[in-house]
Amino acid sequence: MTPLQTALFVLIAPLGSAAVITLFLGRRPALASAVSVITAALVAAGGFWLALGGARFAESAEWLRFGTFSVELGFKFDDLAALMLCVVGVIGLCVHVFSLGYMHDDSAKSRYFGGLSIFMFSMIGIVLADNLFMMFIFWELVGFSSYFLINHWNARKSAADAAKKAFIVNRVGDFGFLLGIILCYWTNGTVNLSAFGESHAAAHVVYSRLIPLLLFCGAVGKSAQLPLQVWLPDAMEGPTPVSALIHAATMVAAGIYMLCRINVLMVPPAMGVIAWVGTLTALYAALCAVTQRDIKKVLAYSTVSQLGYMVAAFGLGSVGAAMFHLTTHAFFKALLFLGSGSVIVACHHEQDIFRMGGLRGRMPLTFWTFTVAVAAIAGVPFLAGFFSKDAILTLAFENNPAVFAVLALTAILTAFYMLRLWKIVFLGAARSEAAEHAHEGGISLTAPLVLLAALSAIGGYRGLYPRSFDGVLSTVPEASGSTFAVVLATSLVVLLAGAGTALAFYSTDGTDALDQRSPSVFGFLSSLRASFDVAYDYYVAKVQQRVAMVLNFLDIVVLAGAVVRGLAGVAEIAGFGVRSLHTGRLSNYVYWFLGGVVILWAFAAGVL
Amino acid sequence: MEQFAFTTLSVFTLVCALGVVLSKNAVNGAMCLLLCLAGIAGLFVQLHAYLLAFILILVYAGAVVALFLFIVMLLDMQGGQPWRPRGAGIVAGIIAAALLITGLDLLAVRGRLADTAPLGHSVGSSLKLYSYELFTTYLLPVQVMGFLLLIAMLGVIVLSRRMAEPEDPR
C-alpha cells in the first residue's frame, strides 16, 4: 500500500468501525468492543508504519466548489503530523484496551466503543488535515465526540450538563476560530497550510496580528485555556478512559497541534499574548488543583495547567518544546488517568481521595506505575517530564524572565498537588470499606499502565526517538553553559520544595490539612476556582437570558402573531368577504351582473 | 308617415314592456308581453323584414308566450304579491337608466351612425335568400341549433319526470 492509501485507511478505518458498531452491533457489546479495539490496533500500526517508514507527502482533492471558492480535503504528512499520529495511536490503543476492562460491566458498551471510534476518526482527521477548513470540520467532529462520550452515563443530570457545557464553551472558542479562518482566507486567498509559507504576505498590520489571535481562540476553547477552561473539570463526568484519551492526551492537545501547524502565521505581538495566556492558565489551574477532593478533578486541573505550559512554550517561540512536552505529557497524563481509573474501579467507583488510602500494598502494580507518572509530572530527573519541562524553562529563561518566574512557581505547585494526591491516595491506612478490599484489576487494566509507565520513563531521551521525528524534535531548545546550570538548579529546587512540602504538610488521616490549618487560604483558593463559573452563570442568567426573552417576545408577538396569524387572518377575512357574496338570492346576483356590465361599459367607452 | 308609424309603434311597445314589468298579476304580464311582441312585429314590418315579423308572431307570441301562460296557470298562484319598490332596486334602476342614456348619447355624438343614411333598397324578405344564407354561410350554427334543440328536448323530458318521492326540502 502506498503511503497515501495507508493514511486513508488510518483515517477511514475508525469511521468504518463506528458505522458497523452503530448499525449492526448495538446489541452485541462484546463484538463491538472487539471491533473497536482491533481497529485501534490497526490504526496504531498504520500510524507507526507511516511515521517510521519515512514517507512524507501532501496530497489534496477538491471537494466543494462555489465559483472561485473551493474547499479541499487533503493530507499533509510531515514530521509534525507523524509524531502526533504516533502519539494518538499509542494512547488510543492503550485506552481501548483499558476500556475493555473498565467498561466490562457497563450497560451501553457498544455505544461507548462506537463513540471511541468516532473520536479516533475525528482526531486523526485533525492530525492529517492539510487546510484549515478541513481541520475545522474535524475540529467540530472532535467536539461532538467529546460531547457524546462525556454524556455516556446519560441518566445522570450532571453528565448531561457537563456535556452541554463542554460543547457550548468549545463553540465559543470555535467562533473565534472560524472568524480567523475566514479572515485568513480573505487576506491570503488560501487556507492551505502548505501554501501559507509562500503567500504569507499579509501586509496589513492589523490582520497579521488578528488572524493568529483569532485562530488561537480555537485553541483557547479546545485546549481549555483561560478564560474558557471551565469545561474541562466538568468533563470528568465521563468515564475515566474517555478522560484519559480525550481530555488529557489527545483532544485537548489538538489546540497545541493546530497552533504548531499555523506557526508561519505568527507575529511577535500575537505570540506575546499567547505566551501570557498560557502562563496565567498554568498558574491558575495549579492553584485550583490544590483544593480538590475528587481524584479526576485534580488531574483535570493538572491537565489545564500543563496545557498552559505547552501554550506558553509555543508563545515563546518554540514548536519543538511545545510538541515535546505534548508528547511526554500525553504519556504520563494518560498513565495518571488510567491509573486513577484502576483505583476507582478497585474502590467500587469511589472518586473521593479522602476515602481511599493504603492502596500501596493492595494494588502494587498500579501504585508503582502511578508513582512513575507522578514523578514524571513533578519533574524528577531522568524521567520524561523532567526533560520536557526543563526545555520549556530554558526557553522561558532565555526569552522572558517574568514568564520563567511564573512557570517556576507553577512547577512548585505542580509538584505540591501531585504529591498531595499521591500520598493521600496510596499511603497510610485504608480509610474506607472499599479501599480495604481493593485489588488489582485484570490484564486489560494493567497492561496499558505498564506500557505507558515505560514510555513515561524513557520518553525524555530524544535520542531514542526515531529519526523520523527530527523535523520537530530537533528544534527543542537545549540549554548550555550558565543557562543550563540555572535551569537545572531551578527545577531541582522546585521539585524538592514542592514535593517535600506536600509530603510533610499533608497527613493521611482523611482530612485536608490545608483546610484544617488555614481555612482562609483554602477558602480563597476554592473561590478562585469557582470564580469563572460564577461569572459565566451571572452572564447567562442576567444578560443572555434577558436577550433570549426579548427575542422570544418578538417571536411570539411579531412573527407568530402578526405575521403568521395576521396573514391567516387576512386570508380568513378575504374568505369571509367572498363567502358573503353567496346570499342565495337571485336579485343579488343580478345586481352583481349589473355591476359587471357597468365595468365593461366603462372599458368600452374609454372611461376606465 | 313612416315617422308617425314608428313613433306610435315604439311608444306602444315601451308601454307594454313597462306593463310586463310593473303588473302585479303574472297573467296580466304575459298579456302585456304578447302586445309588446305585436308591436315589435310591427316595427319589423317597418324595417321591411316581413318574414321575420311573421315568424316572430308565430314562434314567440304563439308558442313561447302561450307556454308561459300554461305554466302560470299550472302553478296557480294566488295573485302576485304587490311589488314594493325597494331601495336597491331603485338605485339599480337609476344606474341602468343612466348607463343607457349616456351610452346612447355617446353613440350619437361620437359614433358614425349619425351619418348613415337609410339605404334605398331593402334586401327584401324572400325566404329563398334567407335559406340560401342559412345553408351556406351559416351552416354550422344551423347544425349547432339542431343539437341544441335535441338537448333541450331531452332536458325537458328529464326535468319533468316526477321524482320518486319528493322529500322534505328543508
Added chain:
Amino acid sequence: MTPHLEAYLMLSAALFAVGFLGVLVRRNTLVIYMCLELMLVAATLALVAFSRFNGTEDGDVFVFFILTVAAAEVAVGLAIIVALFRARQTVQVDQLNSLKH
C-alpha cells in the same frame, strides 16, 4: 321621412333596459323570465335594424338563431321552474335561497 338608425337603437336599448329592470326588481320567477324574453326581443330589434340599414341579410338570419335559442331556453327554463315549484311549493325568488352560505 324614415326614422334614423339611432331611433331604432334607442328603442332597442330602452326595451333592453326595461327588461333588465324587470329582472332586477320582480320577485316572481315567471315574471323575471318574461322580462328575460323581453331583453332578447330588444336584441333582435337592434339586429334587424342594423341589417336593414347596412343592406345585408346577416342580421335577419341571426334573428332565426336567436328565436331558436329563445324557444329552447324557454322550454327548459319553464321545466326547471315547474320542478322547482314541485320541490319548494313557491316561485318567489327570495324564498328560493338555499344556496346561501
